[in-house]
Amino acid sequence: MPAKRKKPPPRASVLDPVKSFTDAMPRADLEAPRMQRHTIERIPGRPAGEHDFELAAYSMVRNYVHRSRPQLELEAKEGRRLLEGTVPQEKRPGEEAELDFADVWLDLTGQRRKCVLFTLRMSYSGKAVHRVYATASQEAFFEGHVEAFEALGGVPTVHERLAAIDTAEDVRHVHGRPTSIGFDFEQERELLGALPADGYDCGIDLTPVVHRNGRITVRQCSYSVPGKFIGATVRVKLRANELWIHDGRRGVASHPRLTRRYTFHDILDHYLEILLATPGAFAGASAPAQARAEGGFTRTHEAFWAAAKRKAGDIEARKAMENAGINADEPAVAGNDDEWDGPGEEEVSGERAKVISLHNRRLPPDPRTALPDMSTYDRLLTPVKDPRTTKQKGTCA
Template sequence: MRSRVEQFERIRRDARDEDMSIRALADKHQVHRRTVRAALADAVPPVRKPPARTAPVLGPFEDLIRGWLVADLTAPRKQRHTARRVWQRLLEEHQAVVAESSVRNLVAQLKLEVSGATTQVMIPQTHPPAEEAEVDFGEFQAVIGGVVMKLFMFVLRLSHSGKAVHVAYANQSQESFLDGHVRAFEALGGVPVGMIRYDNLTPAVIRVALGRERLENPRFVALRSHYGYDSFFCIPGIDGAHEKGGVEGEIGRFRRRHLTPVPHVGSLAALNAALAAADLRDDARRIGARAETVGVGAAREQPLLRPLPEVAFEVAASLSCRVDAKARVCVRQSHYSVPARYAGRRLEVRLGATTVIALDAGTVVATHTRSLHKGTEDLVLDHYLEVLGRKPGALAGATALVAARASGAFTPAHQRFWDAARRGLGDGPGTRALVGVLLLHRTMSIAAVSAGMDTAVAMSNFDPDLVAVEARRSMLATITPIPVPLPPTAGPTAAIDRPAPSLADYDQLLREATA
């Protein structure tokens, strides 16, 4: 374009300065007379029209490919033609010699034609501070304790500042959905005063009605009422994704930025700590060409949020579970132990997003971290000690003992005491002695009981009472006595002027009694 502009300039200069004719200008500059006329008419050369290209090889197959794509409209989604499959069929069935790239371009064009899809125009939106937020779940993978797991990331994003809170869960249950709101509101320091946008997640919506009407889950309604905000439900399916495009894009951005490569952590709590740290780092980023960072916008928005209620919403679901013969309750296909004395009874179980709490008449009897897998057992050795005192032979192969060793609750000091007690007393009495020592942990620290066991092993005396005495002595030795100030020293004792004691009154009573 630059050389043509310069050529037009030379032609126009010669026509102006030399007063040359069109034929003379064409001869001098070796161009057609049409070019001279165009240069004299406008200093900017006209844009050249691209030539209409034909597809001599693919042209005969265009109707055939269009027919395949029309038939795909009623075929299962995962069994429809891809551009590569179309190219393969042309080679195999019609011996067409054509480049795969040419087929890809044609298939992309025909798919738009066949589906009738048109570009949907989006209206730019302005979100006032503290007015709106968006919520969604996103999937990702992480390695927890050496096991590759598919996890779900709850995301709540403020629409104005772009500040987002991310929390990882093992599922998309209602407890996770509610718990995510509670954690997000606490992290943000308030609640949007307007509405929060949702898609039609099962924890919030029981049934989609006509239009935007929804039959909402009562627990979700209670959460919304507790925090005092409104909800807005998007159009079902992909058609409504743009109505909460901020959180949709945030899930992908966060996954690429902070979850790539796949994170390796020891527990779900450690993973959530890493996500919270990533949220803090994201305060320094800018969205697009905004002048302020996300953190600055969030700090300006935070005072305008609705204050949090004095008490957080109770997200745990209350269940009634029967304790089986192995002193376990089954909750969502996972087993959790309770004290053995509750076997055969029915207990209240509060199922939270990350905890499982068993209660008897309102008193907590067992607390567990919610399992990340189905079909697992979370057993606490302390819950079985009374039974093991009567059945000592069951301890060696107990699943609860394996779990206690893995968690560090059953230490090498316990193993040394058990081995020495069995050598000195025999298997049964030695194991009973260990059970008696394990019962001490209910009232004493691990360090004190360990010191007591070491002393008992050194003395070759495995009586649990001796371990208790030595544990208390160890506890007292670590207590620093508090000095008590003595009263100031009194001066010399002053003489007290008082009469000597007399028994006259007693003698008079004695005479009256004998009279």
């Protein structure tokens, strides 16, 4: 058998003098903030600019960085793999609690809505308090803590279903303990700090201006305000699930908190003062439609709507008569071409009633003295015969 050939030593690369310098940049990027990391276009220019290295072309350095960077990241992860894992913890009663937000879907008023579940759990006993909020905002974060601490102190909760879940967990055992969550919490309850005498205000105070459409804008959502506050500045208390509007110290409105941008929530009663002056706007208003959808359109609103329709009809008729130059207190005369071109009085169910046409108006006279001469344009429609061929030239219509 022939002797085994010796493996030749690896060929030297022209990049050997700067490989350590070039590899140091991707390694440093692993710990650097994202916006301070080197781009693959920036690294190849540094050896030439900082070390006068001109033995390799820019493309050669760039290709080397493109191949070596994933390998350097893999080596760094391999070095940290031994440090990954969990460290067992032993918590003392009454000292620490853990909290988290999680997505939860609820069916509210026939619509499925995405909300967040706030959970605060005592680290020692495992006793938990759950609350549902519209959004994982700062207000929900504060309010969840306040309600959780009050519930742990013995104050009953307002969410009955979640309270039942919390109570049912008292019989559960954590990590194979011989005693239950409820039993361990009784020991932990006595070691908790005392609750403050005054409640903590979890909302945010804002001072928006009421727009001409009777709405305020809060976090890119719109909420209605009574019409008399148009143009004024009101005080808003934005909470986790609701929004309260105050005029000084007096509350004037409240709304459920909206989470989708550019949405609105209107209350019909806020626009009644405006609709008294302009009842014709009632038909296309968004507030009545929203009130019907939420079940807030009462018999009183129906009566107001019927009266508004009657009043709106009288107003439109009076406007039409005034625009036509007719005295609103006198009946319209049929056949009078100077003032009115509509029908006069007709018999309706045995009673005399004014029937007014709002569309049969006379057009103003034509200000032009004579029509323009179009004979020159007619020549363009007549095809001209070419003497050299049998075909016709020109355009015909």
